[in-house]
Every structure is written in C-alpha cells, then in structure tokens.
Amino acid sequence: MATAAELDVSVNPLDAFRTEVREWLAANFPPALKGKDNAMSAIDGPTDLSADEAAWKKAMGDKGWGVPTWPAQYGGGGLDRGQARVLQEEMGRIGAWNPIGGMGVMMFGPTLLEYGNEAQKSEHIPAIAKGEVRWCQGYSEPGAGSDLASLQMFAEDKGNHYVVNGQKTWTSGGQWADKCFALVRTDKSKKHEGISFLLIDMTSPGVEVKPIRLISGSSPFCETFFTDVKVPKENLVGQEGEGWTIGKRLLQHERQNLSGGGSAAGRMFAGKSVSALAKEYRGLDDQGRVTDSDLRMRIVRHEMDSRAFMLTLRRAALESKSNQGPSAATSIMKNVGARITQDRAELSIEIMGMNGLGWEGEGFTDEELTQTRTWLWGKAVSIYGGSSEIQNNVIAKRILGMLDHQ
Amino acid sequence: MAVLNDEQTMLRDMAREWADNEAPTTAFRKMRDAAPVEGYDADAWAAMGQMGWAGVIIPEEFGGSAFGYLSLGLVLEQLGRNLAASPLAATAAASTAIALGDNEAAKAEWLPRIAAGEIVATLAIDEGPVHDPAKTATRVTDGKLTGTKQFVAEGDGAQLFVVSAVDGLYLVSGDVGVSRSARHMADSRSHAQVVFDGAKAEKLGGTDLTAKVVDRATAALCAEMLGMAEQAFAVTNDYLKVRVQFGQQLSTFQALQHRMAKMFTELELARSAVEGALEAIDAGRSDVDQAVSLAKAIMGDTLHLVSREMVQLHGGIGMTDEHDAGLYLKRAYVLETMWGNAAWHRERFARLNGY
Numbered sequence: 047m048a049t050a051a052e053l054d055v056s057v058n059p060l061d062a063f064r065t066e067v068r069e070w071l072a073a074n075f076p077p078a079l080k081g082k083d084n085a086m087s088a089i090d091g092p093t094d095l096s097a098d099e100a101a102w103k104k105a106m107g108d109k110g111w112g113v114p115t116w117p118a119q120y121g122g123g124g125l126d127r128g129q130a131r132v133l134q135e136e137m138g139r140i141g142a143w144n145p146i147g148g149m150g151v152m153m154f155g156p157t158l159l160e161y162g163n164e165a166q167k168s169e170h171i172p173a174i175a176k177g178e179v180r181w182c183q184g185y186s187e188p189g190a191g192s193d194l195a196s197l198q199m200f201a202e203d204k205g206n207h208y209v210v211n212g213q214k215t216w217t218s219g220g221q222w223a224d225k226c227f228a229l230v231r232t233d234k235s236k237k238h239e240g241i242s243f244l245l246i247d248m249t250s251p252g253v254e255v256k257p258i259r260l261i262s263g264s265s266p267f268c269e270t271f272f273t274d275v276k277v278p279k280e281n282l283v284g285q286e287g288e289g290w291t292i293g294k295r296l297l298q299h300e301r302q303n304l305s306g307g308g309s310a311a312g313r314m315f316a317g318k319s320v321s322a323l324a325k326e327y328r329g330l331d332d333q334g335r336v337t338d339s340d341l342r343m344r345i346v347r348h349e350m351d352s353r354a355f356m357l358t359l360r361r362a363a364l365e366s367k368s369n370q371g372p373s374a375a376t377s378i379m380k381n382v383g384a385r386i387t388q389d390r391a392e393l394s395i396e397i398m399g400m401n402g403l404g405w406e407g408e409g410f411t412d413e414e415l416t417q418t419r420t421w422l423w424g425k426a427v428s429i430y431g432g433s434s435e436i437q438n439n440v441i442a443k444r445i446l447g448m449l450d451h452q
Numbered sequence: 453m454a455v456l457n458d459e460q461t462m463l464r465d466m467a468r469e470w471a472d473n474e475a476p477t478t479a480f481r482k483m484r485d486a487a488p489v490e491g492y493d494a495d496a497w498a499a500m501g502q503m504g505w506a507g508v509i510i511p512e513e514f515g516g517s518a519f520g521y522l523s524l525g526l527v528l529e530q531l532g533r534n535l536a537a538s539p540l541a542a543t544a545a546a547s548t549a550i551a552l553g554d555n556e557a558a559k560a561e562w563l564p565r566i567a568a569g570e571i572v573a574t575l576a577i578d579e580g581p582v583h584d585p586a587k588t589a590t591r592v593t594d595g596k597l598t599g600t601k602q603f604v605a606e607g608d609g610a611q612l613f614v615v616s617a618v619d620g621l622y623l624v625s626g627d628v629g630v631s632r633s634a635r636h637m638a639d640s641r642s643h644a645q646v647v648f649d650g651a652k653a654e655k656l657g658g659t660d661l662t663a664k665v666v667d668r669a670t671a672a673l674c675a676e677m678l679g680m681a682e683q684a685f686a687v688t689n690d691y692l693k694v695r696v697q698f699g700q701q702l703s704t705f706q707a708l709q710h711r712m713a714k715m716f717t718e719l720e721l722a723r724s725a726v727e728g729a730l731e732a733i734d735a736g737r738s739d740v741d742q743a744v745s746l747a748k749a750i751m752g753d754t755l756h757l758v759s760r761e762m763v764q765l766h767g768g769i770g771m772t773d774e775h776d777a778g779l780y781l782k783r784a785y786v787l788e789t790m791w792g793n794a795a796w797h798r799e800r801f802a803r804l805n806g807y
Contacts, residue, residue: 321807336807345807346798350725350746357724361454368455375724378717441716442709446689449703 063129067136074105080141103145107176112146113155120159121172127367149218150174150181154227157296161243161284170225170245184214184228184246184270185293192436194229195238195290199272201230208232208282210246210275216430220255220268223248229293232286241289245281246272262422263405300431301380320345320393327397341396348389355382377445381437384428391421454727460523466503467530474499475536477776483537484640490572490609491634491642492537500540501569510547514563520734521668522727525675532679535779537641539572541676542606545669546573549614549621552664553656558623562612573612575669576601576646577662583792585662590617590648596629597622597653600645605790607644608634615648616662622653638782667744670791671729674744674751677787678726681755684762684780685715691766708765715758722747722754742804745797752787752794759784 076098095103106112109123114130116122125133137143155174158167173179190197199212210230217226226246233240246253252275257265284292318326324336324345336342358375365373394417395402402417404410428434442448456464475496483493500506508524510516528541547566550558565571579587579602590599597615604610613624624630629651632644689712692703702708729747732740759781763770770777788794 321802321805325807330807334806335802342802342807343798346802349805350749350798350801351721353746354721354725354728354750357728358721361724361727364455365453375720378720381717382721435710438710438713439706441713442706446709446712446716447693448689448709448712449693449701451704451706452700 060128060132064132064136067133070109071136071140071142074102074109075137075140075142076102079143082143099145103177106145107178110175112144112177113151113175116155116159116171116175120167121175146175146177148177148180149183150179153183153296153299154181156299157227157292158283160295161288161292163283165280166245166283179224180219180222182217182220182223182226182248182270184217184226184230186216187213188215192433194293195241197229197231197241199228199230200234201232201242201244201277203232206279208244208277208279210244210252210272210277212272214270214272215258215267217255217268217270218266220248220270221257221265226270227283227296229289232289236287238290239287241293242286243283243289243292244277245283246275246277250275250277252276260423261425262419264419264423297432320348320390320397323394324397327399327401341393345393348386348393351382351389352386355386358382374445377437377441380431381428381434384434387427388424391417391424395421453723454522454731456522456526459519460526463508463519463523464526464530467505467527468533470499470503471530471534471536475531475534475538477535477779480535480537480779487640489634490539491606491640492539492609496536497538497540497572498569500538504567505540506543506547506569507567509544510551510563510567514551514559515567516563520730521671522730522734524672525678525726525730528672528675529679529682532676533683535680535776535783539574539606539609539642541669541672542574542610543572544672545575545665546610546612546614548668549575549656549661549665550623553621553661555623555654555656558654558656562623562625566612571612572606572610573614574604574606574610575665576604576607576613576615576648577666578602583790583796585616585666588616588618590615592617592619592622592653592655595653596650597624597648598650600647602645603635603637603643603790604646606642607632607646608642613646613648614656614665615653617653618659620658621656621661621665623656624648624651624653626652628652637786639786641783641786643786663741666791667740668733670744670748671726671733671740673787673791674726674729674747677751677755677784678723680780680784680787681719681722681751681758684755684758684777684784685712685719687776688712688758688762688765695767702765711761711765715754715761718750718754718757722751725750742801745801745804748792749794749797749801752797755784756788756794 079098079102110116110118110121111123111133114123114125114133115127118124123130151174155171158170162170170179174181185194187197187199199210199214201208201210212230214228226248228244228246229241230244231240232242248255252273254271254273256269258267258269259265260267321336324341328337328341331337336345359379362373362375362379365375398414398417401410401414404414404418406415432440443450479493479496488494504517505527507516508519508527509521510518512518524544531538531540543566547563550562562571566573577585579589579600581602590597590601597617599615599617601615611625613630615622615624629649631647631649635643635645637643692708692712693701695702725747729740729743732743737743762777763781766775766777769775772778792800
C-alpha cells in the first residue's frame, strides 16, 4: 500500500528528482536514438558506435546511471530504488535506453561489490560502470556442464602468482572480452571447497580463444584455452576455496537476468505478438478466427502463459519490494522464461510455414530470416545458466524440501 | 501472494486459523455423511456471518466492509484449502449483482441482511450442463419470471436467487412459483435444478450486468480453486517425504521431484493469474473479462493437474474414500466445469483478443 506521503504528489521528494532526470535526459539523450536500443551487450559482439551512440554512452557512463543503484564512489549512480524507478520511467517515457550492459553489469559487478576487496572494487567497478571493459564468464568446461563443481582447470600456487592450465567452454563473447572471471581449482583433494574465483586478463600470454559455430550459424560462444597463464595473486576474489559460494551468488544474478527479471524482459516481449503474426500470415475466417483451429488454441495457450508470466514477474518484484522477503516465485522464472521464448519461436515458424525456415538470401524478408535464427538460438535458453532440469532440481530441493537420494 | 495491507493480512490469518480449527476436511466429511438438505454446515455459515465475511465486498453504507475482491479471495482461498462447505462464494456473487445493479430499493432491502450473514443467496444462470450464457431462454413478462435453471450452486438452501433472463438480471425472493430439485453430484455439495414458473421478479440490470457479475463470480471461484490446489499439492509433498519404497522415501526420486517442480511452477503462475483477476476487478480496469478468462483457464488446468497427480502419487491409498485425495479430485472437476471450463475460457480469450 502506498503511504499517504507517496500519494500526495505535493510532498513527494521524488518529484524534485524526476525534474532533475527529465532535464538531464533532455540535455543528453540524442532524440535520433529514440527506441533504437541495439543492445550493446557482450553477447551481441562489438558494435561500431555512431557519434550519437558514443556520446550517449559516454554521458550515461560519466553520470553512473547505466548502473543506477551501484555506489557513487565506484562510478555508479548511487540512487535508491525509488529514484532508479523514476529514472527508468522517465527513460521509457522518451524512448531512451541504457547503453551500458554486458556481463560486467549483469553478473560480475554485483558479485564483486559483495565479495571483492577495496582494491578490486576500485580497479574494476568504475570501468564496468562506464562500459569501457568487456567481461566474459569462465565457468563451464568440456567435462563440467550441469555438474559445474567437477571443473578441472587448475591454478597452481607459485608464491606471488598462480599459473593456470586448462580449458573453458561456452565462453560467451570470449573473442571480444578484455577480462574473464573464472572458477578455477586450487585444491584437487576437495570438490566444492577446492574451487576459487579468479580474474584473468584475456590478453595474457597463453590465452587462446576459438569461436564455436552454433546451429543458428552464429558464434556467440567460444572454447577458451589457458596454457601456463600467469595470474597475480591479487586477482583472487575472496579466499582460496570460497569460489563455489561466490560463483553461485553470481549465478543468481545471471538467472535473474536470463529469466527476464532484468533487461531481457523487454526484449522477450518486444515486437509482434504471435496472434498478430497469425492474422498476417494465415488470415481470419468469416467468424473472425485464425483458420487453423489447432494452431489457434496453441496460440491462446502461449499468450495466456506469457501473460501469467508477466503477472508473476510483477508479483515477485512487488513481493521483494515489500517486507515479505525474496519471493518463492523467482525460482520458476528461468524455466518459464525459457519455455515462453521457445514456444513463441516455434509458433512463429509454424505460422510462417516454409517462409519461417529460410536461411539466407533472396525470397525471404529480413523478419523471416531473423525468425529462423531466433528459433535456433533460442534452443540455448533452456540449457545455459543452469539447464531446465537443474532448475527443477533446485525447486524440488530448496523450495519444496524434497530429499537427497541415499 | 499479492502484497497485502494490514487489514488484508489480518483477514487472511483469521480465515486460515478458523478454517484449520473449525473447518478441517473432517468437518466436510461429517456434513457429507449427515447430508443436510441445504448442503452446507449451518453452524459454520453462522460463524462466518458473525466474522463479517459475507460483507467483504458489500459497500459500507449497506453494512459491509467494502474490502474488495482480493480480500474476498483471501477468505475463499483459505476455505478452499480445507474444502469447507459454505455458501459464501455463491452468496457473495449474488450480492455483487445487487450492489452493481441499479435497483436502489433492492440494495437497501437485501444487502444489509446479506452482510450480516442472515441470507443465503445465489446466482441462477445456466440452463444446460455447460456454461453458455448465450443460451438463455428465461423470460420476464409483467414482473413474472419463467424459465428453468440447471446446476444452481446452493440452490437447495438459497433464500434469494439472482436469475438471468434474455434481457438481464432479476431478483427472485419469494417461494411462489419456485420449485427446486436436488442434483446429487460427485462433490457432495448443493447443486439444484430450479424451475421458475411465473415467479415474482425485480429487475437489477441488463445483460451487461449479467456478464459483469458472472466474471466476478468466476474470479471468486478461482480463489477457492487456488486454495484447493495449494493444499492438494502440500499434502502430496508431505506424503512423498514419509512413504518409503525400495528403501527410500519417495521424495528422493528425481522423476517425482521434477513432477513436483512442474506442479509448483504451474501453481505460481496460477496464483499470479488469479490474484491478477481479483486486483483487476478492485482497480476497476476495463479488461476484467480477459483477466478472468486468463485466471479461470490457467487455474482450471492447474487444479486439474494437481488433483489428478494427488491421487496418482498417493498410489492405492489415494483411491480410498478414507483418504482426502478423492474429495479434492471430485470437487476440482465440479469447479473446473462451473462458469466455463478452461477450453471455454481459452475460446473467449481468443475472441476478446480479436483472433
């Protein structure tokens, strides 16, 4: 429930802030960029910025508003939640978007703010806040996917530095990254307690990156090889053996973003609805219904699923904002987000028929070609960041208190 | 759980405590076996009247508390958890018709008595075995209503009927020209055929009021279904932790863990949809119809899933009358059918969205 002060606009302290935001955005957001969010995240690869884009990125980076709730002393906006919401509302109102993104913002930054020491925070956080340094994630290995804690990449203690040997895989944006946050093994005698969280410069001698071509034809992921890579001791986050705890915390940030709790939500529901696509490609019968009745009902199920999901995102946000603690609903977000993304892509392909399966060249619209790649790329959503099966294990054990096999 | 204010939190906690202490499923069994004509526990209903639950959506000027539909839903959810046999949902739905209608005399005469818990009222809408408001033949001529209504919930004990006719909603309060025949159904609750033969009727509003009232009744029903599904799930989850086979509790088997995780996921989505519909009504939004169809379709599918899995995962014991699983299954199917099943609401949702 809103308090009396919040309802009474005349005494709302956020009003002054709203005015400030409006004025700043008017002075700094180039109107030509309205609604042209080209999603400059690590996964999308490097982007050649136009003069307007570069200016906008610099302005937001200097202001710290790309990471509005991070502490101002490290280059963040220093805003409270209410102010951050005002900023988001005001940006949405004029079609402005956040030019600061990527894994540094979504996952690594929040984790380092929690676990990093003063020197590490001062070195890395401001560069992330300005969008100057691109980070990648060194977690999965060829033999460590869902069973992540079985990872083998070894960091040998050499006194004032480590020597790292091993291989990471599915390194998103590895070919464009400046730095890598990695889980490495510092003790071979213990599984979880033998893991440490290490920051590795991707330009170090001995780091080699090979992009992996996916079924969608794109190569957003890499194999990354580490051969006798020297890493200074001060790049260890937390204590030796604390890597699993820190790494899991980072995964929570990752899942929150992947599920649509973060900036992905807008993208997931952007563009045409499936029913609009069906009207365009299939048409309506004289009763005003999509002609294929089986398809029509599957569209309804999907659109209802999407709405229930959006209501759940909203509910979870309100619950965590009130004093009810973290919502149990957040545990379902990744799987439901994945299912909606994939259902949507499959329905779109089905509606478009052969036009939805074009690979390249003439005879297809850009929208159709994009659809094919989106469908194939979307298969990753239920695999990465903890597969749907792993998520179900987590729900069963952590939320439902179901028991471990003896 | 939606974010609640202090009054709502108190109301929910009170309802939960009362349902657990005064209306556990053993109370439902007692009522079932005693089989009173009215099909509900009269003492329990009297207690609800004293607690003010019948007036939760009635305006304050008529003796209600005007807490709104989300609040009514909180109470019905708690009652649904234990299958409490009460005429609260039907009475509240009928009171909505009077409160939203334009018959001021009817408001003044009936709403205070309903709020006080003195009157059991109900909606008489459908004329066939499936919900289809378009197939209404009931007519009113010179203030006399004639038609046959089927499967009227609480029809055996209701003193006041809100009846749909081709031109809108009417109130029938007398016994003259009204005859009821019980329909004994799987859920052991009251459902009656009610024949109106020239019964005296007062108009409450047009067909737009009928649609509005049925949407509100449906949203309230969804809250009861949500409570049932939550409890059926919780009982099943507890059982898996104690039942041992192959030297292991069933709860340790991943095949079952994933089925439970799937049900939990659907329950969370259903809760959002149901609370979303109740909040849409309270906020006076223009898309209440869509929100209600979303809620009924998703809640119906979810209760269907959870109630049949409750029987399956309990194994043989779930097939016995001694266990509660069957009670949930039978009530679930009745509520899934009432006011349009999931398929009916998916069809309506598509039409409302222009495809």
